[in-house]
Amino acid sequence: MLLHYLLFLLSLFGPALANTITFISLDEHDRTIWSRHKPKCKAVETGICLNENLIDIKPFNVTGFAHYAINIPLGWEGNFYATAAGNTDRTGMLAEIAWQGFEKGQYFDVSAIENPGDHVGVKQLWPADDKKAEVSGCISYPCPHVYYHPDDLQTKRATWDTNFWCTLGNADLKKNPHLARWHMVYNAEWERWHPMS
Ligand SMILES: *[C@@H]1O[C@H](CO)[C@@H](O)[C@H](O)[C@H]1NC(C)=O
Secondary structure, three states: OHHHHHHHHHHHHOOOOOEEEEEEEOOOOOEEEEEEOOOEEEEEEOOEEEEEOOOOOOOEEEOOOOEEEEEEOOOOEEEEEEEEOOOOOOOOOEEEEEOOOHHHOEEEEEEOOOOOOOOOOEEEEEEOOOOOOOOEEOOOOOOOOOEOOOOOOOOOOOEOOOEEEEEEOOOOOOOOHHHHHHOEEEEOOOOEEEEOO
């Protein structure tokens, strides 16, 4: 009985199991966020991939300067990109995340492979609570922290964190200096990423 109670308390107060991604708009523009996923190979039997159906995440809008969090189902993998609100679906700079991938870690990167010219959408992507995590993407493009070619080396470590931040757009730090906290920069001496201010 006591054990059950303790387990119940753990489930209430233990590490949150939810997967989330929170989009943070750094400018005044309203955007629509689209996502895509591929069928996921759940298991391979006699050389044939048994696909798992992942749910489609419906497009949603992130208004200028807003923060917008969405929950992601366990094991989902795919990408997100932004267009001007109301534009029809195309592609853009991609925030790619696999939740509960190999050994239940989260794998993430920003990819310019489909649309390297998108400099007004997805910017930086990083785990919210993993202080040692790396950051993918750029404050302004191009930069070395984004995939340009399919054979670019995978440089971002996987994380146990299941919650991500993804910034959108270009902050005007003269007008909005407080937004520098959403610009992640690398300190080579500490070997850590940290907010610009
Ligand atoms: C997003 O905003 C656009 C432009 O205001 C609107 O046409 C569209 O219906 C909105 N989409 C969603 C999913 O709310």
